[in-house]
Amino acid sequence: MLKQKSNSNSDNLGKNDQINAKQLKQIILSSEKSLPKLVSSTGEEVVLSQSVNDALYKILEAVEAGIQVTVAPLDRDMSIAEAADILNVSSAYLEKLLDREEIPAKSVGSTRYINTKDILNYKINRDTTRRKGLRELTNFLQETGCYAK
Numbered sequence: 068m069l070k071q072k073s074n075s076n077s078d079n080l081g082k083n084d085q086i087n088a089k090q091l092k093q094i095i096l097s098s099e100k101s102l103p104k105l106v107s108s109t110g111e112e113v114v115l116s117q118s119v120n121d122a123l124y125k126i127l128e129a130v131e132a133g134i135q136v137t138v139a140p141l142d143r144d145m146s147i148a149e150a151a152d153i154l155n156v157s158s159a160y161l162e163k164l165l166d167r168e169e170i171p172a173k174s175v176g177s178t179r180y181i182n183t184k185d186i187l188n189y190k191i192n193r194d195t196t197r198r199k200g201l202r203e204l205t206n207f208l209q210e211t212g213c214y215a216k
Contacts, residue, residue, distance in 0.1 A: 084130055085130060085131050085132075085133060087130075088127040088128075088130035088131040089127075089131050091123075091127050092124060092127045092128065092131065095120060095123065095124050095127070102114050102115050102116070102117065102120055103115055103120065122138075126138070139183065140183070141183050141184050141187075142182075142183070142184070143182075143183055144173065144180035144181065144182055144183070145180065145181055145182075145183055145186070146178075146180065147161055147162065147165075147179060147181070150170075150181045150186045153186050153187075153190065154186065154189070154190055154193075162179075164189075165179060165181070169189065170185055170186065170189045171185050172185075
């Protein structure tokens with residue numbers, strides 16, 4: 068899983084991070100015929116596999132764009148607090164979503180856990196619905212003359 072947090076003012080990602088990401092992307096792109104390798108300070112070398120190379124490239128794209136990135140496995144269960152953080156909602160609000168069964172959850176004793184895939188699917192659907200609603204509202208406002216491009 069690649070979790071991205073929008074960061075338009077780059078508070079936590081400095082310009083150097085973005086420059087480094089751009090440089091590393093160029094190295095990856097220029098290594099079309101062979102995979103890049105990492106070299107440790109002791110000289111130990113590791114050639115990156117294609118899947119690691121592809122994942123690294125996606126991460127570098129996000130960093131270059133000023134987006135904070137977290138990498139986590141898709142097949143793990145997470146706590147309410149972790150899931151709420153991904154959705155950028157309170158734990159109490161997420162509990163209500165779980166109570167309404169809008170997101171599947173497992174209970175172990177009195178604690179509920181949510182699968183990462185389920186949270187990401189909910190987030191994608193929610194964000195798609197929001198964007199559609201905003202487009203419709205913008206179109207309506209433009210048609211009525213209340214909003215100009």
